[in-house]
Amino acid sequence: MAHDVTPPPEVVCTSLAKTFAGGTEAVRPIDLTFAAGRTTALVGPSGCGKSTLLRMVAGLENPSAGRIEIGGAPPRATLRRAGLSVAFQDPSLLPWRSVRGNIELALTLARRKAGASEIDQLIDLVGLDGFAETRPAELSGGMRQRAAIARALATRPGLLLLDEPFGAVDELTRRQLAQDLPRIWEARGTTTILVTHSVSEAVLLSDRVIVLSPRPAEIVADIPVDLPRPRPEDAARTEAAGALIDRVFAELSKGMAASNPPLAAQ
Amino acid sequence: MTNAAAGTGRPLATGRRGAGGYGPMLGVLVLLAGWELAGQLLTEAFVLAAPSEVALYLVRDWQLMSRALGVTLGNAAAGFVIGNVAAVALAGVALLWPRSERVITGLALLVFCLPLVATGPILRVFFGPGPGPQIALAALAVYYTTLIPLLVGLRAAPDSWFDLVRSYGRGPMSALVHVRAMAALPYLFTGLQIAAPAAFLGAMVGEFTGAERGMGVLTVRAIRALDVEMTWGLATVATAVAILAYVGIGALARRVLLEAPPVILAAPAVATGRRLGGWIDTGLVILLALGGWAGAIWAFGLNPFFAKGPGDVLDALVFAPDAAATRATIGAALAESAVYLIPGYIAGLLAGAALAILLILVPAVASTAMPLAIALRSVPIVTTAPLIVLLLGRGAVGTIFLVAVMVFFPSFVACLQGLRQAPGQVMAVFDSYAAGPLARLVRVRIPAMLPAFFAAARMAVPASVLALTVAEWLATGSGIGSLMALSASLSDYDMLWSSVVLVSALSALGYVLVGAVERRVLAIYAPEQLA
Numbered sequence: 001m002a003h004d005v006t007p008p009p010e011v012v013c014t015s016l017a018k019t020f021a022g023g024t025e026a027v028r029p030i031d032l033t034f035a036a037g038r039t040t041a042l043v044g045p046s047g048c049g050k051s052t053l054l055r056m057v058a059g060l061e062n063p064s065a066g067r068i069e070i071g072g073a074p075p076r077a078t079l080r081r082a083g084l085s086v087a088f089q090d091p092s093l094l095p096w097r098s099v100r101g102n103i104e105l106a107l108t109l110a111r112r113k114a115g116a117s118e119i120d121q122l123i124d125l126v127g128l129d130g131f132a133e134t135r136p137a138e139l140s141g142g143m144r145q146r147a148a149i150a151r152a153l154a155t156r157p158g159l160l161l162l163d164e165p166f167g168a169v170d171e172l173t174r175r176q177l178a179q180d181l182p183r184i185w186e187a188r189g190t191t192t193i194l195v196t197h198s199v200s201e202a203v204l205l206s207d208r209v210i211v212l213s214p215r216p217a218e219i220v221a222d223i224p225v226d227l228p229r230p231r232p233e234d235a236a237r238t239e240a241a242g243a244l245i246d247r248v249f250a251e252l253s254k255g256m257a258a259s260n261p262p263l264a265a266q
Numbered sequence: 267m268t269n270a271a272a273g274t275g276r277p278l279a280t281g282r283r284g285a286g287g288y289g290p291m292l293g294v295l296v297l298l299a300g301w302e303l304a305g306q307l308l309t310e311a312f313v314l315a316a317p318s319e320v321a322l323y324l325v326r327d328w329q330l331m332s333r334a335l336g337v338t339l340g341n342a343a344a345g346f347v348i349g350n351v352a353a354v355a356l357a358g359v360a361l362l363w364p365r366s367e368r369v370i371t372g373l374a375l376l377v378f379c380l381p382l383v384a385t386g387p388i389l390r391v392f393f394g395p396g397p398g399p400q401i402a403l404a405a406l407a408v409y410y411t412t413l414i415p416l417l418v419g420l421r422a423a424p425d426s427w428f429d430l431v432r433s434y435g436r437g438p439m440s441a442l443v444h445v446r447a448m449a450a451l452p453y454l455f456t457g458l459q460i461a462a463p464a465a466f467l468g469a470m471v472g473e474f475t476g477a478e479r480g481m482g483v484l485t486v487r488a489i490r491a492l493d494v495e496m497t498w499g500l501a502t503v504a505t506a507v508a509i510l511a512y513v514g515i516g517a518l519a520r521r522v523l524l525e526a527p528p529v530i531l532a533a534p535a536v537a538t539g540r541r542l543g544g545w546i547d548t549g550l551v552i553l554l555a556l557g558g559w560a561g562a563i564w565a566f567g568l569n570p571f572f573a574k575g576p577g578d579v580l581d582a583l584v585f586a587p588d589a590a591a592t593r594a595t596i597g598a599a600l601a602e603s604a605v606y607l608i609p610g611y612i613a614g615l616l617a618g619a620a621l622a623i624l625l626i627l628v629p630a631v632a633s634t635a636m637p638l639a640i641a642l643r644s645v646p647i648v649t650t651a652p653l654i655v656l657l658l659g660r661g662a663v664g665t666i667f668l669v670a671v672m673v674f675f676p677s678f679v680a681c682l683q684g685l686r687q688a689p690g691q692v693m694a695v696f697d698s699y700a701a702g703p704l705a706r707l708v709r710v711r712i713p714a715m716l717p718a719f720f721a722a723a724r725m726a727v728p729a730s731v732l733a734l735t736v737a738e739w740l741a742t743g744s745g746i747g748s749l750m751a752l753s754a755s756l757s758d759y760d761m762l763w764s765s766v767v768l769v770s771a772l773s774a775l776g777y778v779l780v781g782a783v784e785r786r787v788l789a790i791y792a793p794e795q796l797a
Contacts, residue, residue, distance in 0.1 A: 060432055092430045108444075110434045
């Protein structure tokens with residue numbers, strides 16, 4: 001390998017809250033610790049504040065209150081060490097660069113080096129072999145999202161933040177990525193925070209699922225996922241996984257009902 | 267400042283080959299044939315030289331013409347470089363210090379609105395003999411048309427690209443190098459493409475003011491001698507240079523860029539949500555302009571007989587014994603000009619929009635008309651003004667037509683592109699209901715066109731003032747353009763400077779007023795442009 005993996009940090013959020021300038025409260029004070037080297041999924045209804053929480057951890061949004069420590073330091077210090085990568089909901093590929101060029105840009109920004117073969121491996125891993133020199137405009141939405149995932153992995157971050165990374169990916173590729181990506185971040189021991197709408201994806205990919213309420217986000221449930229790894233493609237059909245998925249659904253529904261009582265009850 | 271409608275356009279829209287690839291050639295042939303026929307029919311009228319006569323003239327006098335062309339090209343190139351470097355530097359300052367942007371664009375607008383007709387003679391007195399005024403006017407003609415698209419381009423990247431840079435801990439410099447500079451390139455090319463013919467125009471106007479050599483000198487000589495062949499020969503060469511510059515930069519853009527930029531709709535700089543901030547900035551712009559003006563006179567030790575400061579102009583217009591007479595003279599000249607300007611401006615805008623709509627309804631015509639329109643928008647007004655007035659007479663028709671022509675092409679190009687930018691998904695919805703072309707035009711395309719239409723309308727304000735003042739100066743002998751030229755030749759500098767101030771202020775005011783209407787339109791039809 002051309003460079004070392006950044007050691008996985010623990011992420012500690014203390015009384016973390018966000019209210020936007022217009023007065024919209026996105027996140028209520030939250031205390032949350034993301035364990036080093038583990039994968040945590042954040043699930044919640046659309047617009048509940050999941051992405052805002054992720055952006056605060058990424059240092060892209062300033063909290064209104066509380067603090068975040070990544071490996072004992074504020075997010076900006078982690079950013080400066082380039083120990084963090086984000087795969088955004090919008091792939092954010094620069095249109096004038098090829099897939100390879102976009103990945104190389106991340107390495108340049110992170111001041112890291114990777115060999116051509118390592119970049120090729122990542123491109124293969126996300127199923128884009130043969131598209132390394134293709135520009136984003138010629139790729140489908142799902143392919144762009146996969147390129148963005150490859151870019152996020154290229155800098156070998158200690159902390160990987162994934163904001164609905166499979167939103168536009170087709171079902172088959174999604175299944176394949178759900179098999180391949182955990183292998184990488186487990187092998188590297190990356191601390192991973194995954195924001196997703198998909199309950200089964202959250203259960204299959206993570207070691208722990210945090211269920212958030214509708215906006216403003218509050219923690220509704222903190223559910224450990226103790227399914228054995230590696231988790232095969234059909235793991236979602238096992239009884240244990242099914243029970244976990246049902247539990248996450250139930251907590252989500254409770255959260256929704258609490259903030260939006262049925263019309264008949266109003 | 268040829269057709270400074272800047273803001274419109276793909277720089278790359280010319281020269282496409284393929285099924286309709288002979289449209290442009292057909293268009294040129296039709297134009298030449300019509301011109302030849304008209305030239306032969308009007309031989310006795312001494313207003314129009316046919317292309318064959320122009321060609322003969324150019325072959326006969328090629329040495330004279332090529333010498334003059336070389337001089338003007340040199341001046342235009344120097345001004346082009348200086349003006350564009352200044353535009354890039356100003357855009358850099360605005361980017362590094364966002365608070366300064368509105369002041370920078372406000373000052374830039376004021377300078378852009380200065381009537382070339384008057385600044386030429388003033389610069390001649392300032393620089394003395396030599397190429398100074400030519401280069402300065404070329405630079406002044408280009409910096410604004412580059413600055414505005416560049417400012418838009420530097421911000422034309424989605425926030426998520428900047429988030430990406432920040433997520434790796436990198437700052438504004440990395441964002442500039444990796445994101446902004448590349449994202450701004452298409453916009454820079456659009457600006458440069460409009461700037462190239464404008465630089466040539468600026469250099470020619472500079473040469474009118476007492477230069478020894480150049481195309482401008484020959485133009486004045488040809489007009490005075492009523493040499494129809496020479497006038498048309500100069501117009502042809504100037505047009506060819508302008509078109510070549512436009513097409514050349516377009517070709518370079520095609521090599522460098524992946525795709526053409528969308529229609530550039532630099533939202534008007536003045537009047538944002540922060541009303542108080544807007545007034546403070548406007549006040550600051552006026553103060554800086556007055557301070558810079560007085561400071562330049564003092565710093566260069568200019569002769570007070572010719573160099574009039576803000577106090578002198580105030581005196582001439584308000585306190586001097588003959589202030590009422592000065593005001594009356596300028597007021598009468600402005601009123602005389604307004605009679606031609608306003609109908610010409612509105613007619614040009616509406617005609618441009620109407621033709622664009624027609625081409626959408628009858629697309630077969632577009633492949634011929636579009637390249638012609640793009641070419642003709644590059645024609646230097648200085649050479650065409652006397653010709654149009656020669657053809658249509660010194661009365662209302664000729665002048666209104668000239669202003670309308672100046673406004674027509676930018677409006678046409680902007681509207682056509684705006685009409686084509688109708689969102690595909692919305693069009694698909696209309697398709698699914700089997701809606702006819704008229705329903706699609708009225709309900710989707712025209713609303714989608716409005717932002718481009720108003721951007722063109724805003725940028726056309728100073729351009730139309732330029733067209734009018736040049737026509738009045740060179741041909742009709744009436745209105746404010748003529749008054750400024752007359753004041754310069756009679757060394758009535760109080761009158762000249764007062765006229766310059768009023769014309770610039772009115773021009774800027776017109777720009778701001780159209781901009782205010784544009785903001786209301788954008789708020790409904792393209793709210794993202796105001797973000």
